[in-house]
Amino acid sequence: xxxxxxxxxxxxxxxxxxxxxxxxxxxxxxxxxxxxxxxxxxxxxxxxxxxxxxxxxxxxxxxxxxxxxxxxxxxxxxxxxxxxxxxxxxxxxxxxxxxxxxxxxxxxxxxxxxxxxxxxxxxxxxxxxxxxxxxxxxxxxxxxxxxxxxxxxxxxxxxxxxxxxxxxxxxxxxxxxxxxxxxxxxxxxxxxxxxxxxxxxxxxxxxxxxxxxxxxxxxxxxxxxxxxxxxxxxxxxxxxxxxxxxxxxxxxxxxxxxxxxxxxxxxxxxxxxxxxxxxxxxxxxxxxxxxxxxxxxxxxxxxxxxxxxxxxxxxxxxxxxxxxxxxxxxxxxxxxxxxxxxxxxxxxxxxxxxxxxxxxxxxxxxxxxxxxxxxxxxxxxxxxxxxxxxxxxxxxxxxxxxxxxxxxxxxxxxxxxxxxxxx
Amino acid sequence: xxxxxxxxxxxxxxxxxxxxxxxxxxxxxxxxxxxxxxxxxxxxxxxxxxxxxxxxxxxxxxxxxxxxxxxxxxxxxxxxxxxxxxxxxxxxxxxxxxxxxxxxxxxxxxxxxxxxxxxxxxxxxxxxxxxxxxxxxxxxxxxxxxxxxxxxxxxxxxxxxxxxxxxxxxxxxxxxxxxxxxxxxxxxxxxxxxxxxxxxxxxxxxxxxxxxxxxxxxxxxxxxxxxxxxxxxxxxxxxxxxxxxxxxxxxxxxxxxxxxxxxxxxxxxxxxxxxxxxxxxxxxxxxxxxxxxxxxxxxxxxxxxxxxxxxxxxxxxxxxxxxxxxxxxxxxxxxxxxxxxxxxxxxxxxxxxxxxxxxxxxxxxxxxxxxxxxxxxxxxxxxxxxxxxxxxxxxxxxxxxxxxxxxxxxxxxxxxxxxxxxxxxxxxxxxxxxxxxxxxx
Numbered sequence: 001x002x003x004x005x006x007x008x009x010x011x012x013x014x015x016x017x018x019x020x021x022x023x024x025x026x027x028x029x030x031x032x033x034x035x036x037x038x039x040x041x042x043x044x045x046x047x048x049x050x051x052x053x054x055x056x057x058x059x060x061x062x063x064x065x066x067x068x069x070x071x072x073x074x075x076x077x078x079x080x081x082x083x084x085x086x087x088x089x090x091x092x093x094x095x096x097x098x099x100x101x102x103x104x105x106x107x108x109x110x111x112x113x114x115x116x117x118x119x120x121x122x123x124x125x126x127x128x129x130x131x132x133x134x135x136x137x138x139x140x141x142x143x144x145x146x147x148x149x150x151x152x153x154x155x156x157x158x159x160x161x162x163x164x165x166x167x168x169x170x171x172x173x174x175x176x177x178x179x180x181x182x183x184x185x186x187x188x189x190x191x192x193x194x195x196x197x198x199x200x201x202x203x204x205x206x207x208x209x210x211x212x213x214x215x216x217x218x219x220x221x222x223x224x225x226x227x228x229x230x231x232x233x234x235x236x237x238x239x240x241x242x243x244x245x246x247x248x249x250x251x252x253x254x255x256x257x258x259x260x261x262x263x264x265x266x267x268x269x270x271x272x273x274x275x276x277x278x279x280x281x282x283x284x285x286x287x288x289x290x291x292x293x294x295x296x297x298x299x300x301x302x303x304x305x306x307x308x309x310x311x312x313x314x315x316x317x318x319x320x321x322x323x324x325x326x327x328x329x330x331x332x333x334x335x336x337x338x339x340x341x342x343x344x345x346x347x348x349x350x351x352x353x354x355x356x357x358x359x360x361x362x363x364x365x366x367x368x369x370x371x372x373x374x375x376x377x378x379x380x381x382x383x384x385x386x387x388x389x390x391x392x393x394x395x396x397x398x399x400x401x402x403x404x405x406x407x408x409x410x411x412x413x414x415x416x417x418x419x420x421x422x423x
Numbered sequence: 424x425x426x427x428x429x430x431x432x433x434x435x436x437x438x439x440x441x442x443x444x445x446x447x448x449x450x451x452x453x454x455x456x457x458x459x460x461x462x463x464x465x466x467x468x469x470x471x472x473x474x475x476x477x478x479x480x481x482x483x484x485x486x487x488x489x490x491x492x493x494x495x496x497x498x499x500x501x502x503x504x505x506x507x508x509x510x511x512x513x514x515x516x517x518x519x520x521x522x523x524x525x526x527x528x529x530x531x532x533x534x535x536x537x538x539x540x541x542x543x544x545x546x547x548x549x550x551x552x553x554x555x556x557x558x559x560x561x562x563x564x565x566x567x568x569x570x571x572x573x574x575x576x577x578x579x580x581x582x583x584x585x586x587x588x589x590x591x592x593x594x595x596x597x598x599x600x601x602x603x604x605x606x607x608x609x610x611x612x613x614x615x616x617x618x619x620x621x622x623x624x625x626x627x628x629x630x631x632x633x634x635x636x637x638x639x640x641x642x643x644x645x646x647x648x649x650x651x652x653x654x655x656x657x658x659x660x661x662x663x664x665x666x667x668x669x670x671x672x673x674x675x676x677x678x679x680x681x682x683x684x685x686x687x688x689x690x691x692x693x694x695x696x697x698x699x700x701x702x703x704x705x706x707x708x709x710x711x712x713x714x715x716x717x718x719x720x721x722x723x724x725x726x727x728x729x730x731x732x733x734x735x736x737x738x739x740x741x742x743x744x745x746x747x748x749x750x751x752x753x754x755x756x757x758x759x760x761x762x763x764x765x766x767x768x769x770x771x772x773x774x775x776x777x778x779x780x781x782x783x784x785x786x787x788x789x790x791x792x793x794x795x796x797x798x799x800x801x802x803x804x805x806x807x808x809x810x811x812x813x814x815x816x817x818x819x820x821x822x823x824x825x826x827x828x829x830x831x832x833x834x835x836x837x838x839x840x841x842x843x844x845x846x847x848x849x850x851x852x853x854x855x856x857x858x859x860x861x862x863x864x
Contacts, residue, residue, distance in 0.1 A: 020785045028792060032801075035810060039802035112811070128646065135650040152586050155649060156593065162647035163597035164604075166639055169646065171605030174634040178609075178626065192608060200604035203564055208600060209556055209592040210568045213585050215575050216538050229578050343446035350451055354458050359801060363543065363577045365462040367477060390576030391540045 003271055007279025008286065015287060025291055029242040030298045036359070037234035037302070054093060055150060056105040056114040057082045063125035069136075069161055073118070076153035083114065109139060116140035116150045128165055131193070160204055167200035168193040227303050228389065235299035236385040237358035239292050240320060240378050241349060246291040247324045248345035250284040251331050252338040258423065259338075267422050277420065281325050288321035307388030312395040316388070319405035320381040326409045327377070329416030352376040361386070380404045426705055427713040434684070434717020435724070448725050449732070452676040456669035456729075457736050463664035478580045479523045481533040481545040486552040494556055494595050495548040498569075499526055501591060502546075518587070534572050543577030544584040546570070556595060558603035594642050601639035663830060665737045666747050667799065670826035673729040674762055674819045675795035677722045681763075681770035682787030684718035688858070689780040711855050715771050722763035730759065749829035754836060758829065761840050762822035764847030769818065771854030775861065794819045818843055 015021060055073070059066050074082050083093035084100040094113055098104055108114040119137035127134045138154055172193040176183060183189040257263040266276050296306070296317075306313050331348070335341050353359060355369075356378025362370045373379045384401035387393030438444055482502060486495025502524035504513055513519050525542075527533045533545035547570040555567035571588050573581030613620030626632040638644045688711075691697035700710055730748060737747040748755045773790065777783045797804060798819020804810050814820040825839035 020781075023785060023789065028789070032792070032796065035796050035804065035807070036802055038807045038810070039804060131646070133646045133648065135648050137652055138649045139652045151649075151651070152582075155586075156589055158647050158649055159590065159593040159597070159642075159645065162645035163593065163600055165646045166597050166644050167601035167604045170601050170636060170639040170644065171608060173638070174605050174636065175609060178623075178632060178634060192612065195608045195611065196601075196604045199607050200600050203600045203603060204596075206564075207566050208564050209596040210566065211585060211589050211592055212568045212570045214570055214572050215578075215581070216534070216573065229575055232576075337443075339441070339443035343443035343451075347446055347451045347454065351454050351458060354455065354462070360462065361577070361579075364579045369461055386576055387540070390574070391538065 004275045004279040004282065007266075007271075007276060008282035011280055011283030012286060015283065025242075025246060025287070026294055029238055029291065029295050032242075033231070033234045033238040033295055033298065034302075036238055037231035039230075053077070053079050053150065054081050054083055054108075054114040056100075056108055056117040057085060058102055058105060058117065058119040059085075060122040061120050061124035065125040065128060065161075066120045069120070069157065070118075072157040072161065073154055076157060080150075080153070116154075118154065129194075131169055164197050164200040164204055168197035171196035171200075228305065231299055231302050231304045232389045233361055235295055235302070235304050236382060236389070237353070237378075239295035239299075240356075240381055241353035241358045242295065243288045243291045243321055244324055244345075244349040244352065244378075247284045247288045247321070247328050248331075248349060250280065250325075250328045251335060251345055252341035254280070254332045255335060255338050255341055264423050273422060276422075277329075277417070281329060284328060285321055285325045288324060289317065292317045292321065305389065307393060309388060309394045309398075312384075312393065312398045313388055315395070315402050316381055316384040316398055316405075319402045319409070320377060323377045323405045323409045323412065326412035326416060329420065330412040333416055333419035333421070352378050355379070357382040377405055377408055380408075426709050427716055430710060430713025431717035431720055434714060435720055438684075438717075438721050439724075448676060448680055448721075449728060452672040452729055453732050453736070456665060456672045456733055459668040459672070460665040460733075460736060460740055463668075477523050478521060478544075478583060479525070479542045480584050481525055481527045481536060481542045483527050483530045483533045483545060483547045485530065485550045486548045487550050488553045489557050489559070492553060492557065494553040494599075497595055498546060498548060498588075498591055502587075521583070521587070530570075537572050537574050540574065540576060542574070543580035544571055544573045546584065546588050547572060556599050558599055558606065564599055564603050590642075594640060597642075597645070598636060598640035602636050605634070605636070663737065663747055665733050665740070666830040667803075667823065667827055669729070669733040669736075669747075670823045671795070671798055671800040671819065673726050673733070674766070674798060674822045675791065675800035676729075677725050677763065678766050678769070678791040678794055678819065679787075680725055681718055681722050681766040682773055682783070682791055683770075684721055685715065685767070685770035685774035685854075686777075686780055686783035686787055688714050688774055689777070689783050693780055707859055708855070711858060715767060715851065715855065718770060719763055719767040722767050723760055726759045726763055727756075730755070747830055748826060749832060751829060751834055754829055754834055755826075757840060758822060758825045758836065758843075761843035761847065762818055762825075764851070765818035765821070765843040766847075768847035768850030768854065771858070772850040773854075775854040775857035793817075798823055815842075818846055 057070060059070065070082055070085065074080050074086070081092055084095070087093045087095065087100075093100075095104075105114065105117050109117050117137075117139045119139075121134065121137070124134055124136075136154075136158065138151060140150060172189060175192055176189070183192065254263070263276070267273065299306075331341075331344065335344060353376075355373045356362075356376030357365075357373060358378050362373055362379065362382070365373070370379075380401045384393070384398035387397050387401075391397070438448075480502070482498055484493075484495040484499050486493050488495070501516070502518055502522055503526050504516070504519045504524075508519075527536075527545075530545075530547045533542070533547060536542050537545050549567065549569065552567055552569065555565040558564055569588060569592060571581070571585045573585065609623060613623045623632070688697065697710070701707060734745070734747050738744045769790070770787070773787055774783055777786055794817040795801065797810070797814045797817045799814075800819065804814065821839045821842045825836040825843075828834070828836050828839075
């Protein structure tokens with residue numbers, strides 16, 4: 001055992017002798033976890049992650065109705081700033097010295113300074129009053145990566161404002177049907193419609209049906225769920241991906257050692273092959289665990305909570321790192337040169353990670369992708385982490401993940417040991 | 424010129440006969456883009472504005488109803504398909520496809536199921552929902568709240584359910600508000616118009632007043648609609664994730680090619696092979712230009728190939744042949760060339776400024792990754808202040824933005840081309856000059 005540990009220690013010395021290890025083991029994983037956490041936080045929360053969201057408004061009508069509509073949009077989210085209406089001396093709309101024009105609004109939208117633009121057509125109020133249908137124009141840069149929370153708010157406001165107009169239209173029809181002679185002239189009918197609309201608007205103002213959106217608390221009651229939603233996904237996800245980046249270079253390492261005859265030299269020493277292989281694998285296993293520790297510690301600083309079962313968390317980490325270490329051994333036996341090794345391991349790292357839900361939660365992908373994703377060990381470990389981080393899971397709930405990872409480990413290890421050649 | 428082309432050809436030959444390199448340059452970005460495209464495949468096809476389907480949701484309808492109706496049942500009937508529903512019924516209601524709704528009877532059990540991760544969200548309708556939202560004589564509408572209990576672990580699905588619940592609630596409210604506003608208006612009119620009042624009273628007493636408020640419950644009767652448009656004012660077209668993420672991956676991996684290719688010159692210098700070339704009757708500038716032309720052509724071929732391959736993937740995912748990059752092939756080709764030029768320019772300047780191949784590998788890796796992140800290779804950084812401002816320094820941003828615009832039919836990419844050509848020419852020229860001066864033989 002001592003000899004195995006000495007080999008491991010020697011390999012660790014060599015690994016940490018390379019200055020770039022700190023870049024790959026610390027700086028890049030931390031930076032990427034942070035950026036992805038911010039991005040996935042805004043993706044996942046369904047609401048703006050930024051304190052202010054600039055929405056440019058071209059109000060071609062400038063009527064009381066258009067003003068009422070915009071007030072409702074502004075009230076939909078506290079961070080919405082309607083420009084130029086809400087412009088302040090502090091230039092909250094970020095106009096700089098430029099005057100607001102439709103052309104500027106277009107440019108701002110293209111440059112993603114404003115995230116959306118609402119255009120209210122001229123004649124908006126008069127058309128509505130005349131009982132005509134009206135379309136508001138909504139332009140945005142929203143894509144899959146920037147969900148439509150602005151559109152969602154605008155749609156909700158439109159539905160409510162439209163509700164009063166629907167009431168006027170349907171109410172007038174009902175009254176006309178009931179008493180065809182009731183409206184002696186169009187003015188009477190219009191007055192009745194206006195009365196219905198006013199009454200409907202009053203009822204709407206009292207918010208007749210609201211939706212209480214209650215987000216379940218995460219494992220720590222004090223933890224803001226937006227932080228947990230973003231970094232709770234990115235920290236374990238990026239850490240798991242970088243565990244692969246940290247361990248897979250052993251494939252090229254084995255091949256180079258074989259090429260440089262250092263592996264063969266070791267065989268001539270009074271060491272068993274199991275000791276040599278064990279020592280080298282232990283070294284990479286330790287690097288993998290260090291990688292997890294670094295990124296998870298950074299997560300702690302950001303406020304991510306890892307659940308209430310430390311043992312379950314550690315066992316998950318251990319089983320995943322073991323699995324990747326065993327996979328490394330298995331791959332080593334299939335490749336012949338370092339260039340192949342670099343290509344294949346990069347390919348595996350960059351495909352197994354997103355496939356398994358390291359970049360985004362598997363909940364947003366189609367069910368068939370979820371099924372395919374579980375060929376990746378990353379999917380199993382992420383299942384476990386999500387259980388611990390979001391659902392208050394325990395050792396018993398993450399045990400299936402651990403067992404699958406250990407089963408994969410056994411298969412990869414058996415395959416690797418059976419095929420590994422020292423020369 | 425012949426020598427430059429010969430050296431460039433050698434660069435291309437060594438690259439495209441190296442299978443390991445092809446795995447990194449072509450197969451990996453293609454696989455990644457396919458995974459990303461498949462992950463967001465809900466965006467493909469007509470009306471595919473939701474990335475997810477089959478969201479598990481629990482509905483707890485505690486509504487006791489009134490004598491005549493139960494508004495809570497609307498949620499159930501709209502979201503939960505009848506047990507004996509025919510395939511036609513299931514197809515008629517797209518919400519059956521969007522959700523896998525299950526009706527539960529216990530609100531606490533539903534919340535517990537959300538906490539445990541069984542459902543991303545639960546819709547809980549209170550017992551007095553109909554009583555409060557329905558209009559009756561001397562019983563006006565009173566505010567009432569339904570609850571959407573959402574899992575913090577599944578915010579995207581929960582957000583969809585929230586929108587859905589708000590939409591259904593608003594429609595129920597529209598109908599009931601219409602009823603109250605109309606009846607109130609008629610009563611008010613009856614008070615000011617005695618003749619109308621008598622007719623109204625008589626009809627009410629004889630049950631002859633049976634108004635049909637059904638149209639108020641139909642969302643199609645809302646006179647106010649939203650016309651969604653693209654940034655440039657065209658009708659919104661379906662978002663294609665392969666264009667955005669595929670081009671981001673293509674440019675991201677091309678940056679590795681550019682930096683790695685330029686770095687190989689340092690390796691040649693370290694190994695002495697470059698010095699051997701210098702002793703031949705070939706000007707140094709010709710050697711450098713040949714080398715960097717090879718890198719540039721490598722980048723062009725890589726991105727062009729990935730664009731074609733992604734088109735095939737996109738067509739397979741969509742089930743029809745579709746050139747996903749828009750219909751202006753000339754502009755697409757220009758973007759490919761200029762983004763390759765910008766990237767190889769950056770590769771050249773980095774190779775000129777670093778001292779050893781090892782330094783080049785480290786710095787090149789960091790630059791590639793940073794540019795990839797800023798350029799949206801992993802996630803869009805558009806919503807992250809403090810980070811999004813730096814996108815414009817990367818050719819990745821300008822390239823991906825140009826590809827996306829062209830795919831959406833927007834040919835206004837002059838600035839994109841100009842910036843990329845600027846980056847490419849300036850860095851390429853500076854790199855060649857600096858490298859030439861620093862050559863130490």
